Amino acid sequence: MNKILICLKRVVDYNVRIRVKPDGDGVVTDGVKMSINPFDEIALEEALRIREAGNAEEIVAVTIGSQDCQQQLRTGLAMGADRAILVESDTEIDPLAAARALHALVEKESPDLVILGKQAIDDDCNQTGQMLAAIWGRPQATFASKLELAGTTAKVTREVDAGLETIEVDLPAVVTSDLRLNEPRYVKLPDIMKAKKKPLENIAVSELLGDTEPQLNAVGWAPPAQRAKGILVDDVDGLIAALREKDLVT
Amino acid sequence: MSKVLIIAELNGSALNPSTAKCVACAQAVSPDSIDIAVFSHQCADAAATAAGITGVSRVLCIESEANRHPLAAVLAPQAAELAADYDYVFGPSTTFGKDVMPRIAALLGVGQVSDIMSVASPRSFARPVYAGNAVLTVEVPEGKTIVATVRTASWKDAPTGGSASVENASVTAEIPAHTRFVELASEASERPDLQTAKKVISGGRGVGSSENFDLIYQLATKLGAGVGASRAAVDAGYVANDMQVGQTGKIIAPELYIAFGISGAIQHLTGIKDAGTIVAVNKDPEAPIFEIADIGLVGDLFEVLPELEQKL
Numbered sequence: 239m240n241k242i243l244i245c246l247k248r249v250v251d252y253n254v255r256i257r258v259k260p261d262g263d264g265v266v267t268d269g270v271k272m273s274i275n276p277f278d279e280i281a282l283e284e285a286l287r288i289r290e291a292g293n294a295e296e297i298v299a300v301t302i303g304s305q306d307c308q309q310q311l312r313t314g315l316a317m318g319a320d321r322a323i324l325v326e327s328d329t330e331i332d333p334l335a336a337a338r339a340l341h342a343l344v345e346k347e348s349p350d351l352v353i354l355g356k357q358a359i360d361d362d363c364n365q366t367g368q369m370l371a372a373i374w375g376r377p378q379a380t381f382a383s384k385l386e387l388a389g390t391t392a393k394v395t396r397e398v399d400a401g402l403e404t405i406e407v408d409l410p411a412v413v414t415s416d417l418r419l420n421e422p423r424y425v426k427l428p429d430i431m432k433a434k435k436k437p438l439e440n441i442a443v444s445e446l447l448g449d450t451e452p453q454l455n456a457v458g459w460a461p462p463a464q465r466a467k468g469i470l471v472d473d474v475d476g477l478i479a480a481l482r483e484k485d486l487v488t
Numbered sequence: 489m490s491k492v493l494i495i496a497e498l499n500g501s502a503l504n505p506s507t508a509k510c511v512a513c514a515q516a517v518s519p520d521s522i523d524i525a526v527f528s529h530q531c532a533d534a535a536a537t538a539a540g541i542t543g544v545s546r547v548l549c550i551e552s553e554a555n556r557h558p559l560a561a562v563l564a565p566q567a568a569e570l571a572a573d574y575d576y577v578f579g580p581s582t583t584f585g586k587d588v589m590p591r592i593a594a595l596l597g598v599g600q601v602s603d604i605m606s607v608a609s610p611r612s613f614a615r616p617v618y619a620g621n622a623v624l625t626v627e628v629p630e631g632k633t634i635v636a637t638v639r640t641a642s643w644k645d646a647p648t649g650g651s652a653s654v655e656n657a658s659v660t661a662e663i664p665a666h667t668r669f670v671e672l673a674s675e676a677s678e679r680p681d682l683q684t685a686k687k688v689i690s691g692g693r694g695v696g697s698s699e700n701f702d703l704i705y706q707l708a709t710k711l712g713a714g715v716g717a718s719r720a721a722v723d724a725g726y727v728a729n730d731m732q733v734g735q736t737g738k739i740i741a742p743e744l745y746i747a748f749g750i751s752g753a754i755q756h757l758t759g760i761k762d763a764g765t766i767v768a769v770n771k772d773p774e775a776p777i778f779e780i781a782d783i784g785l786v787g788d789l790f791e792v793l794p795e796l797e798q799k800l
Binding site: 250252255256258265332333334337356357359360361362363364365366368369370371372373375376377378379380381383393396397398399400401402403404405406407408411416417418452453454455456457458459460461462465466468469470471472473474475476477478480481484486487 | 499559560561564582583584586587588589590591592593594595597598599600601602603608612616617618619620621622623624625626627628629632664666667668669670671672673674675683687711719722723728729730735736738743744754755761765766767769778780781782783784785786787792795796799800
């Protein structure tokens with residue numbers, strides 16, 4: 239195939255312990271480590287493997303967000319993407335607006351395959367890929383753990399609640415990656431240097447979207463309910479006694 | 489007048505219990521009516537179960553060969569057509585609902601509220617973000633259809649005892665041919681379903697191998713429990729992917745959850761926070777799982793498991 243489009247989101251690193259701000263206006267992000275959403279890294283890795291197998295010519299990495307997102311795009315370029323596009327927006331973009339903006343880019347770029355992470359680990363929405371596929375009128379293969387290309391179709395194995403489902407889709411299509419699709423490579427220093435010379439284009443989100451009226455308004459943030467402090471037992475007999483006390487075993 | 493449409497989830501031709509949880513959530517928005525749409529090649533069984541859920545007004549059967557398998561690209565245009573008459577469209581936050589609901593929302597030109605934990609008002613909802621480390625309340629502006637997935641672990645099944653009418657519904661939406669079902673590989677199991685089991689026994693990396701998982705299965709059999717696993721155990725190949733519990737696996741709320749050899753990564757803990765009682769057995773006293781466990785036992789699971797099975 240000719241082109242694969244990959245969507246990357248800048249998120250708080252998965253190792254950071256999240257704290258809600260005291261005023262309930264969001265979570266603490268000042269001075270916090272930011273990374274590529276782990277599922278999106280898997281999406282990019284899959285595209286790289288497709289290209290390395292001789293099945294794709296070009297990989298374009300896209301993100302939507304502030305200028306700070308250039309950092310994550312440069313990481314994507316260092317991993318091996320050929321060029322990058324930053325759709326610049328200083329305000330939060332919800333999944334529907336993101337899907338609409340991505341669709342506008344898809345119209346311009348005409349990729350044969352779009353791969354995104356199945357969800358971003360910040361808002362945990364799990365929507366953008368499905369919405370892009372709907373607007374584009376193309377197939378979606380979500381939660382992919384295996385992707386096999388065969389000419390103008392792709393066979394995708396999906397992780398579903400009942401086990402592993404395989405579907406066949408015509409290309410172009412949207413695929414969203416699950417954890418076990420692959421293990422992303424580490425970036426090496428020379429690749430970081432090379433990535434600085436790769437093209438990175440800026441497009442204002444207003445060029446792609448007429449209306450960015452929010453679909454949802456945030457009312458407030460709160461820390462989750464805490465569980466009461468538990469007890470430690472010394473041995474199996476103590477455990478059984480504690481379970482019997484709660485009437486959980488006979 | 490506010491009307492809710494629920495997209496039923498089916499296992500084969502039977503209704504998945506997640507649908508009754510969607511009804512419970514739908515009742516919390518105090519609607520005038522709740523309808524359930526059943527898409528299948530054979531609607532009768534699932535429709536009959538759906539009609540028996542208290543609070544349901546009508547069950548709509550959309551029966552066609554195209555609806556034999558739950559393909560989002562096939563179901564979404566049909567569901568979006570039906571949705572035109574409704575104020576709310578709900579589905580479960582299972583892999584089925586997560587796949588199809590955003591596609592329906594986008595076809596309707598609206599956003600989606602993912603994973604409703606609770607209803608604050610008819611237009612505002614609490615949902616977990618950052619792997620459940622924060623709870624965000626969102627409000628849907630007036631005039632928009634509210635499309636949402638319901639976090640099944642947060643809701644009890646709406647009780648049975650209803651007697652809704654069952655009707656056939658026809659849709660004119662064009663069914664795409666670009667997406668085709670190939671197969672579903674599912675390990676047949678006599679065990680209780682992980683997402684609805686009252687008791688769940690789980691193993692992590694500490695279990696060490698798929699052979700050692702037999703110890704977990706034996707205890708589960710004795711207790712009539714479902715079996716789960718941490719991501720580490722699934723990644724290591726000890727058990728199948730459909731047993732993963734956590735942020736990206738299954739979110740469960742059994743009455744009793746016993747974790748063996750699971751250290752308790754934040755992504756795993758988010759999948760079990762709603763369990764009634766959490767028991768942790770781990771040889772590392774510093775394991776984070778002890779921070780949320782109701783009952784903790786520091787010890788070697790290879791000694792604890794056989795002894796526990798024998799003494800219970």
